[in-house]
Amino acid sequence: MITKELTYKKAFEIKSNTLKEKTARRNMLLNAAYATNPRLADIDVELSQIGAQLAIASLSGNSEKVAVLRKNSVALSKEKRAILKKEAVPEIEYDCPICNDSGYVGGKICDCVKKIAARVIVDELKTQMPLDDCTFEGFDLNYYSKDGENARKRMTAILKLCKEYVNSFNPQNSQNLLFMGAPGLGKTHLTLAIVSGVVDKGFIPFYGPAENLFTLISNERFTGENKGSYQSMLSCDLLVIDDLGTEYSNEFSKSMLYNLINSRLLSKKPTIINTNLTMKEIADRYGERIASRLIGGYNANKFIGVDVRQQKFLEENRGI
Ligand SMILES: [Zn+2]
Secondary structure, eight states, rough: OHHHHHHHHHHHHHHHHOOOHHHHHHHHHHHHHHHHHHHHHHHHHHHHHHHHHHHHHTTTTTTTHHHHHHHHHHHHHHHHHHHHHHHHHHOOOOOOTTTTSSSEEEEEEEEHHHHHHHHHHHHHHTTTTTTGGGOOOOOGGGGGGTHOOOOOOHHHHHHHHHHHHHTTOEEETTOOEESOOOTTTSSSHHHHHHHHHHHHHHEEEEEEEHHHHHHHHHHHHEEEEEEEHHHHHHHEEEEEEEETTOOOOHHHHHHHHHHHHHHHHHHTOOOEEEEEHHHHHHHHHHHHHHHHHHHEEEEEEESSSSSSHHHHHHTTTTOO
């Protein structure tokens, strides 16, 4: 997973490269037009002279002269456009008419850059996870009917909770979710569906299996690699720690986990944690401090049913 800063850096690079290509193509045509139409260069000189005269005239309050100069300027611009049109030099067509592809409106990052940033994140996530397969639509509740209606009822409610979570997502006050339960019951599937939904809405999540997240943090701390990772985990719109409990843990990772959970709780930034551990196992492994933060600050949901991965495997291999 890449940091918010890197994501935006990439998004701006993509944006400016597209604009550069467009400008370069137009400049070629423009140069050719100037070479065959000396009048164009003359018009530019006249326009810049008028610009200077206009400034003086309007500063001295000579409104008559201002009006005449404006009229001349408009006429010259029109003449220039006509020549360029004759020479088939197109106007630059911006991808985003709101910011003219500068990426900023009124000092703020334009939505077009946020959309590109979302694409950057999704592309990055797809290199690690089967994001396209993990949608809400692809979450098949039929797999949860094997041991009575109980599991199906529970999982229907959890699916609804996840969908609503995306719909009303707010990086300042969405609740924290703790998904518990045995492996193969769809915790990662639903979490990735949430991540996709949140990205679609223009927010920047940070997702990773616990093992990867702690490797990122310890590399940053001890080798200087992945600079900014820990800060991104602290400040991103949504932090997702997948598979907590499967990582190699030591005092350092335990204290980092506590910091992440506690800091995000204090700053009211939402976090989702998936784990195969029970609350008692969490307390045994990470300490009461962390367990009590999770109990007090997270909406815990236990996934139940019969291992869906195994069911799918058996279906696919039936008759072999
Ligand atoms: Zn824009």
